[in-house]
Amino acid sequence: MFLPAGSQDETGNQISNRLRASEIFRLVTKKRNFKSISTPVVEYADTFTNEVAGMDLHSMLKWFNGEGEIEVLRPDWTAAVARAIAGQHPSEQKWSYQGSVFRFDTEETESRQAGIEIVHADRFFGEAESLLTAVAYLKNLAIDSYVIELGHTGIFETLIAGYSFSDKEIEKLLQAMHDKRADVVEEIVTQAGHQQLADALLALIDAYGSKEVINDYRKRWAGHDELTAILAHIERLIDLLEASGVTEVIVDLGRVKNLPYYDGIMFRGFLTNDGSTCFSGGRYDRLYEQFEQKTSAVGLAFYVDVLAKHMKAEAEPEKICILASPKTHAIAEQFRMELDEQVVDIQYELKEGIRYHRTYQVVEEDNEYKVVER
Numbered sequence: 512m513f514l515p516a517g518s519q520d521e522t523g524n525q526i527s528n529r530l531r532a533s534e535i536f537r538l539v540t541k542k543r544n545f546k547s548i549s550t551p552v553v554e555y556a557d558t559f560t561n562e563v564a565g566m567d568l569h570s571m572l573k574w575f576n577g578e579g580e581i582e583v584l585r586p587d588w589t590a591a592v593a594r595a596i597a598g599q600h601p602s603e604q605k606w607s608y609q610g611s612v613f614r615f616d617t618e619e620t621e622s623r624q625a626g627i628e629i630v631h632a633d634r635f636f637g638e639a640e641s642l643l644t645a646v647a648y649l650k651n652l653a654i655d656s657y658v659i660e661l662g663h664t665g666i667f668e669t670l671i672a673g674y675s676f677s678d679k680e681i682e683k684l685l686q687a688m689h690d691k692r693a694d695v696v697e698e699i700v701t702q703a704g705h706q707q708l709a710d711a712l713l714a715l716i717d718a719y720g721s722k723e724v725i726n727d728y729r730k731r732w733a734g735h736d737e738l739t740a741i742l743a744h745i746e747r748l749i750d751l752l753e754a755s756g757v758t759e760v761i762v763d764l765g766r767v768k769n770l771p772y773y774d775g776i777m778f779r780g781f782l783t784n785d786g787s788t789c790f791s792g793g794r795y796d797r798l799y800e801q802f803e804q805k806t807s808a809v810g811l812a813f814y815v816d817v818l819a820k821h822m823k824a825e826a827e828p829e830k831i832c833i834l835a836s837p838k839t840h841a842i843a844e845q846f847r848m849e850l851d852e853q854v855v856d857i858q859y860e861l862k863e864g865i866r867y868h869r870t871y872q873v874v875e876e877d878n879e880y881k882v883v884e885r
């Protein structure tokens with residue numbers, strides 16, 4: 512039997528690492544006073560596709576229910592959690608969750624996330640706590656080679672404000688900026704008749720790297736209060752991360768939003784060894800406008816499958832075999848109960864190719880059963 516593209520089985524270490532990653536996430540977030548929340552896997556599509564959430568129905572796993580409404584498998588936790596907690600008292604601010612998201616536009620259809628959302632809190636506090644929780648979690652997973660990248664939706668948006676583009680053009684422009692395709696960006700702005708904008712956007716494509724990029728752009732954007740305020744904001748977060756022991760923080764001023772609801776700071780974590788993204792998040796105050804709330808909302812989600820792949824495997828415990836028979840199986844089981852630390856396998860005969868550190872056997876002596884080492 513085969514599996515559809517984007518689905519795969521999992522075995523061994525990947526599973527035990529993933530379960531450990533989940534348990535460590537539970538402990539880390541509990542200790543930091545997050546309240547856990549879980550939403551159903553099946554929801555109305557509208558929770559994710561409404562005007563403010565803005566996600567694309569095409570990439571969702573969906574069907575019609577008996578009433579003709581579209582239901583989906585949860586494609587995103589952030590919009591689901593927002594729906595679930597919209598009616599909660601604003602004193603509840605820190606939420607954590609774990610579970611799968613399902614999307615067709617990613618390599619794997621199902622991917623497991625562990626995430627946090629901080630709502631109704633002071634804006635800088637929410638961003639700082641999100642990032643520091645990420646740092647604490649990675650530390651607890653013993654993952655220490657990673658880079659945190661900061662970006663901001665306001666840069667691109669401020670630069671293109673005042674130029675008219677159709678929704679289609681904006682969509683293409685966002686994609687081209689995301690792919691860092693200077694040629695495509697130039698083509699789109701030229702065709703729209705906004706040649707003057709090209710230089711600013713093309714420069715932005717290369718505006719990533721260490722803190723010096725901020726100093727450089729502070730000079731370039733001198734006098735442009737909105738943009739320099741964004742730079743100062745990013746710099747404050749970098750200072751916080753550096754003061755908390757994070758050695759590699761980079762900025763990408765040309766980063767555009769990867770989810771339609773972001774409006775403000777965006778974060779991402781990359782693992783150094785293969786560049787894979789291990790967490791992603793950002794500010795999304797606008798999402799709460801659908802509930803007539805003007806508030807602060809920020810968070811991030813870890814890609815648990817990615818983390819599990821990069822975690823060191825757990826140390827192997829001693830592996831013991833007890834040879835028994837149908838008659839002595841209960842005796843072997845009793846002996847097994849006394850061994851807390853070891854992996855204990857009971858077999859009726861030794862199988863070739865399976866290795867144990869020690870082997871025991873149930874033997875009969877003077878009408879009594881004993882377990883002895885072989």
Ligand SMILES: N[C@@H](Cc1c[nH]c[nH+]1)C(=O)O
Nearest residue numbers: 589791792793810811812
């Ligand atoms: N839901 C986002 C992550 C996130 C959590 N909070 C804000 N953003 C994602 O799937 O990438």
